[in-house]
Amino acid sequence: xxxxxxxxxxxxxxxxxxxxxxxxxxxxxxxxxxxxxxxxxxxxxxxxxxxxxxxxxxxxxxxxxxxxxxxxxxxxxxxxxxxxxxxxxxxxxxxxxxxxxxxxxxxxxxxxxxxxxxxxxxxxxxxxxxxxxxxxxxxxxxxxxxxxxxxxxxxxxxxxxxxxxxxxxxxxxxxxxxxxxxxxxxxxxxxxxxxxxxxxxxxxxxxxxxxxxxxxxxxxxxxxx
Numbered sequence: 001x002x003x004x005x006x007x008x009x010x011x012x013x014x015x016x017x018x019x020x021x022x023x024x025x026x027x028x029x030x031x032x033x034x035x036x037x038x039x040x041x042x043x044x045x046x047x048x049x050x051x052x053x054x055x056x057x058x059x060x061x062x063x064x065x066x067x068x069x070x071x072x073x074x075x076x077x078x079x080x081x082x083x084x085x086x087x088x089x090x091x092x093x094x095x096x097x098x099x100x101x102x103x104x105x106x107x108x109x110x111x112x113x114x115x116x117x118x119x120x121x122x123x124x125x126x127x128x129x130x131x132x133x134x135x136x137x138x139x140x141x142x143x144x145x146x147x148x149x150x151x152x153x154x155x156x157x158x159x160x161x162x163x164x165x166x167x168x169x170x171x172x173x174x175x176x177x178x179x180x181x182x183x184x185x186x187x188x189x190x191x192x193x194x195x196x197x198x199x200x201x202x203x204x205x206x207x208x209x210x211x212x213x214x215x216x217x218x219x220x221x222x223x224x225x
Contacts, residue, residue: 050149050169051141076125088177096192122221
């Protein structure tokens with residue numbers, strides 16, 4: 001299946017919506033590595049830990065997204081909560097800004113981190129309403145050379161081709177968190193990094209101007225009804 005860049009957020013919305021929205025049934029959801037693994041940030045994750053995280057969230061989300069009694073503001077609130085617990089959000093944000101993060105002054109960094117979170121929340125929460133009975137299936141797990149877990153899943157869509165979603169997770173300070181999501185070969189982190197680099201170049205490297213542009217995008221994202 002070929003995925004165009006403009007389709008990435010829509011597909012990620014299908015993937016992230018079921019995962020993040022699981023907060024309805026189990027707040028807070030925090031998966032921890034074993035005590036032995038927590039002693040070393042470089043120790044590989046134990047087999048099955050990452051799969052348990054993704055599988056639990058995915059299964060719970062199906063029930064949540066099928067519940068029409070939960071309004072959109074409440075879904076967004078729970079989405080934001082779980083986003084901060086389950087994703088290495090600050091690390092992803094720093095990676096997305098690339099070399100411009102090192103140039104940013106402390107007030108710019110603080111503003112950017114808040115805007116990045118709002119941008120992700122608004123972008124994907126706006127797709128929650130697209131859920132229409134898709135099935136979330138965990139296919140397999142592996143441990144890569146870095147000791148990070150790679151969990152391969154599939155979104156089975158009604159009347160459409162399945163979408164393969166790969167989750168990269170790592171353990172840090174005893175907590176297991178997602179560090180990247182790859183949809184049909186397209187990385188969320190790499191795509192965001194490319195888009196932000198282009199946006200900064202458009203304003204001749206002016207970080208304040210870039211942040212103003214990002215803030216405007218956050219305000220203009222229309223939530224699902």
